[in-house]
Amino acid sequence: MGLAAITVSCGAGSANVPAADASASSSASPLSQRAASATPTAPAHGPLSSALPAEKVRDAFAGLQATLNDSCTPGNCAYFLGRVYDELHRMDRAMKADPKGPGHFPEPIALIAKLDTEFGGDHAFGSLKKHQTLMIGTRDKINLWMQGHPDDYR
Structure with a gap:
């Protein structure tokens, strides 16, 4: 498998993924899709x-x-x-x-x-x-x- 360039946009939370990989992401579970699209927040307790x-x-x-x-x-x-x-x-x-x-x-x-x-x-x-x-x-x-x-x- 060769190296592919991946561009990540932090503002919208989207990534430009090669077409072959895009179909694989559509078969991900609904939970992982929600987790990937969720806006990160600081934990109430922890390092911060x-x-x-x-x-x-x-x-x-x-x-x-x-x-x-x-x-x-x-x-x-x-x-x-x-x-x-x-x-x-x-x-x-x-x-x-x-x-x-x-x-x-x-x-x-x-x-x-x-x-x-x-x-x-x-x-x-x-x-x-x-x-x-x-x-x-x-x-x-x-x-x-x-x-x-x-x-x-x-």
Whole structure:
């Protein structure tokens, strides 16, 4: 196979592809076609997170509260437990970055630290399932604590 020149246009997200290759791209799955045409966005957390403004505690708390009516059912247990884990850590980051300082949130931060000690760095589904009761209890205790501090989430 010889080398072919490919020109990529960043503005429209299209590429000039040789005719032989163009037919191959049309047989790609709809998911890969959507992914290829999607506009890239910066991740909420990751390499660019230090450049983003800190999330407000009230916004992180809303995400945590959104898990209150869900549960670990056969069809969504991995998703649910992963989401609770993520929302707890989103709260942790927001509280630590809050202008009031992490000392304003001693109990929730300590609860999450205790949870992390139990996980020992393993937050795979098996570990999430093993620590499900502790994790849900931590979420519920933080929810109660925050309900007693309405100035932090309103």
